[in-house]
Amino acid sequence: MAGNEAQRSPAPLRPMGAHRRTLAAQLAADHGGVVHRNELARYGVGRNAIRDEIGAGRWFRAGRHTVAIDAPVLGTEALRWWAVWESGAGARLDGVSALLSDGMTGFTAAAIDVTLPARNRHHALAGVRLHRVDCPPPMRGAGIPRVAVELATIHGAQWAVSDRQAALVICLPIQQRLLLPARLQLAWRGVGRSARRQFINAVIADVADGAHSLGELDFTRMARIYGLPTPSHQVVRSGPRGRVYLDISWDEVGLVVEIDGGHHALALNPVDDALRQNDRVVVGERVLRIPVIGFRIVPEKFMQQVRRTYDVLGRA
The missing domain is CATH 1.10.238 (Recoverin; domain 1)
Structure with a gap:
């Protein structure tokens, strides 16, 4: 003894x-x-x-x-720990909540998203949205238990209240360098079912491949719907800095449309874009810019602008 x-x-x-x-x-x-x-x-x-x-x-x-x-009043970080501890064994932050915990900014979440094994006992909490799944995604690193950035991004887009919000959830981690586009693409290939599959597939392609993901046929089809003649694509111009390629052009009225992919906001790309656009304006062309994500979300608003601009230039 x-x-x-x-x-x-x-x-x-x-x-x-x-x-x-x-x-x-x-x-x-x-x-x-x-x-x-x-x-x-x-x-x-x-x-x-x-x-x-x-x-x-x-x-x-x-x-x-x-x-x-x-x-007695819990702050943001404390609430996240509280949500994980009180929701049930095996709980982890997921979706936008995991992204915010990893440092994402520019987004306000309406609730804390928590995923936990479906077989475990769970507890409903005010302000917490529970996702009970048979095989929860693995947790990452140290700190508060949370899902890896690439999976949290996909889940956040799937759970978004609108396509617009889904696109924002996908764009922010990429723009803020929390996630490489290649990792997002790889994780997306492993997703079996999604209610927003077609839309999310297009947006991930947009942020990963820029304007190249928006095929010429897409824009030409929309132009035809709005009564516009078929535009020229990838038109070569000579400028002070050598040859440049314009995405879309109607030479007969001097209208240029540039489709900006996600990469246009990175590093010095905005400077190069501004110089190229200003060169076209100097020689008398009108340039409209369309963010590729914006074209996915509200194509009708951008096409209305294109249509009005074409008509104004045609009457000049």
């Missing part, structure tokens, strides 16, 4: 008073101000000690597992 007792791990020391509160604050600092009860227990802060601190108004009960240190 004595031998068995000697082999047991010693119980953790129980920090008291100010030392206990300092320890809890240090643990919570890694989670936006909250700490899991199991983590406190690992350092000797048990149920009774937590109850005493909550009773004294120094700590606050935020859930079955979550204790808030110093403040």
Whole structure:
């Protein structure tokens, strides 16, 4: 008996008073101000000690597992940890929530998306959208449990409330260098079913391959619908910096349309685009620019602009 007792791990020391509160604050600092009860227990802060601190108004009960240190109102990071801890075993951030946790900006989520195994017990939480799946996607790296960026991007686009929002979810991680287009394409090939398959497939091609993904037949078809004559494509012009290629042109009225793929916003491409456009304006041509993603979302608005511009130039 004595031998068995000697082999047991010693119980953790129980920090008291100010030392206990300092320890809890240090643990919570890694989670936006909250700490899991199991983590406190690992350092000797048990149920009774937590109850005493909550009773004294120094700590606050935020859930079955979550204790808030110093403040009862949870901030953004703390809410994400709370959502993962309280949703159920195996929970992880997914979709836009995972992307925001990875540093994506320019998007405000209406709820926290959490994925967890369907076989595990789950708990509905206000402000949390649960996705229960048989085979949850693997989690990435250190920090808060979350899905890899490429899969989170695809899921976020699938769960978006509109095609416009889906396109934004796909574009932002690429533009902010959180994700390489090639990795997104590879992950997308592994997706079996999607309610937005055709649209997402087109947008991923757009951000990965720029204007080349928008075939000449696509634009020509739209031009025909709006009563425009068939334009010329990939027209060669000579300028101060040598030869340039224009995406679309109606030479008879001096109208040029440039289709800007996702790569146009990167590095010095905006400078080159501006110089090329200004050169065409100097020699008397009118240039309209159409972001390729915009053409996917609201093609009618851009084509109305093209139609009006063509008519104005034709009357000049």
